Amino acid sequence: MNEQVFSGIKVAEFAWVIVGPSTSRYLAEHGATIVKIESHKRLDTLRSTSPFAGNRPTVDSSMAFGRHNPNKYSVSIDLQHPNGRKLAWKLIQWADIVTESFSPGTMEKWGLGYEDVRKLKPDIIYLSSSMQGRGGPHSGYAGYGMNAVNLCGFTEVSGWKDMRPAAPHGAYTDYISTRFDALALISALDYRRRTGKGQWIEQSQFETSLHFFAPPIMDYQINDRIMERDGNRSPEAAPHGVFPCKGDDNWITIAVLDDEQWCNFCDAISQPGLAKRKEFATLADRKRNEDELEKLVSDWTKRLMPDDIESRLQEAGVPSHIVARPRDVYEDIQLKERAYFVPIDHPVMGKQSFEPQSSFILSKTPRQISRPSPCLGEHNELVFKKFLGMSDEEIAEHIADGSITTELPGQFKVSM
């Protein structure tokens, strides 16, 4: 195997759930070594989130966790225990990068905050990610991406005008935040390479994610216009929407971006006369008569299967794609071409399909998923002995005093 881009870069990952762990994956897929610092006493929420392989919920069988953590090592340390924190220190000294996503103040309380670390290791790159950042009246606000999606305005502009807002599913803003963090980390590495200096990257997921909503915010601040949800319509195109197809819950997206595409669309649906009707002649006309237009389009789409429509419209040069359902994604010919899903054997879950985090392929040093997500504490021996050079006796002491955790304190409980 070729030397990968980030070979030799080491990350101590205190961050959990989605944002931090997804961030380090960009590095992991390009050769970096990531050690997750976990604990049996404080489980990563994703470890108790469904689905579970074989429908057998255990701490090592969640593919919600699996999806977000391939290519990584896991150690289990109790950070509440002073000797656990000693191990954490060793890992920090080993690492180039520390990531954490606790409520602001938690790492500081343990003496593991940026200022503490910097004193001993001035070139550390340290990423702290939280919902609303350090300082300010809402700093202590704990929450998930499910909270931030509302704060950031995405929920208000999702759904139908005549209904309640329909929030984007899941932890939407987590998947925005993680990209900005990865970019900041690589940029900080580049700066350190040139200057030898490390630094602290402090993120408010709320602040970061607003960049995906910046023009509507400016529209309010400058033009006093509050953006509202409007189904799937767009000011730039008509027809533009999600239309019903034959079958149960089957849908197609269609976006007619200009007048030429409109003519092509009318041909494709075998209604060339439609192109001549003056109430639909220009984008402005089509926007004005959009209700009627959408009804005409639906009357056509309803009679056909989504992939049939997709190929007819693509042939006519009109942007269109089926609304892919989960099963369609696994069968998608384009994703297969790019080897998107990577089947790997997991010691507990068996063969599972892992997804890359990077949505890009570098021509000479492509992304790689070479190992499955780790079991909890799976790499204690490897990491403590090989990476940190500890002796068997030292490790045994940590196990004996409980600072290396080996068992759940109670019964495993599914959270979702």
Place this chain on the structure above:
Amino acid sequence: MDNSEAQSALSPYLILDLTEGGCMIGGRLLADLGARVIKIESPGGSPSRIGPYYKDDINPEKSLFWWAYNTGKSGITLDITRPEGKEIFRDLVLRADAVLESFEPGYLDGLKLGYNNLREIKPGIILTSISPFGQNGPKSLYRASDLTIWATGAYLFACGNPGRAPTWISFPQAGLFGGAEGAIGTMTAIWHRNNTGEGQHVDVSMQESALSPNLNVLQMWGVSGVEFHRLGGALYVPSTGVQQPIYFRCRDGYVMILVQGGNEPFISSSARLVKWMEEEKMAPDWLIRLNWQTDYDATTMGQQTADRVGKIVERFTLTKQKAELYREGAIKRKIMIAPVSTTRDISEDLQLESRNYWEKVHHDELDGSIIYCGPFVKMSETPLKYRSRAPMIGEHNDEIFGHELGISPAQIDTLKQKDII
């Protein structure tokens, strides 16, 4: 340039930006981090100078979309389809570290400006191509729009109300994801080039980034054979099929309350909500007696309980405004509440104000400043900087063509007359 320039993370790098639409955010982020980014538009101006517009003046120089995603870049106009334009572009490539583009796959190859052509000019060059489906493969030449791309990864299927068409986010997102991925890919390739001298082609698929927000939706199908169905924001418990309402109407809009039980931190949060309702005489006895650990455990509870709780919680939220539920409920009482914010709520948010989030950028031609979303992260050693507002059409033509490439004023005039710049 001020002397703080040295303290930018990416100050050594020059990036040429040929992208359009949401993908323009990629160059913008690199500029925030200190790279010098030159946005190249076709003569007459980019098609991405779209609405909304400053004071609703429909004028390409007043596009708020353009302003938001081109802050900090320089701007030139150049027709790269014609021989003189290509020559100038090649000259720029010689000086650049990376080129970002979002044309249809193969378009630059057709102009003899594809990766294989550029690396002949400069072996270390990085070409980052952002496209709906990637550079190769059966769908690579598909016609696409932000909405059709959003539909390719099952995330659109998971969003919206049951019984009606799935719904996107009314402000398009797929291009923005593609642009951000382009920036990460570019920096990954620059790191490699700095180690080895080798350049490469970065192939971004917007389809793949549109898959990313799925959380566990794909795995629910792939692992358990359960197809997730959109619920208009209710919380779906896969193991039981129960839907827990978490969005509630209030006096002036909506709030989300993570009314959940079973595990911490939800048990305590829900108990605090009930206590608040009780103080205001809005909690019936059955709710006060409800054991959040056992009676509202997602893995064992029934739909009836969820609906009953949802109804009574909304009766309470209907007596309050968003701001009160947020400040009194979430901040003071530590209940897991989030307001469904509008662009006005965001603009008036106390936390953003207190962290000095908003950044003023001067616009000479408006004789004033415009407020922008602030730095996307705080970096202690190399703080992000907004060096200028987005460029006007051809604003830096004279500076870049004349001063940097040494093209004479007479030649520049000729190029302008021929509509090449």
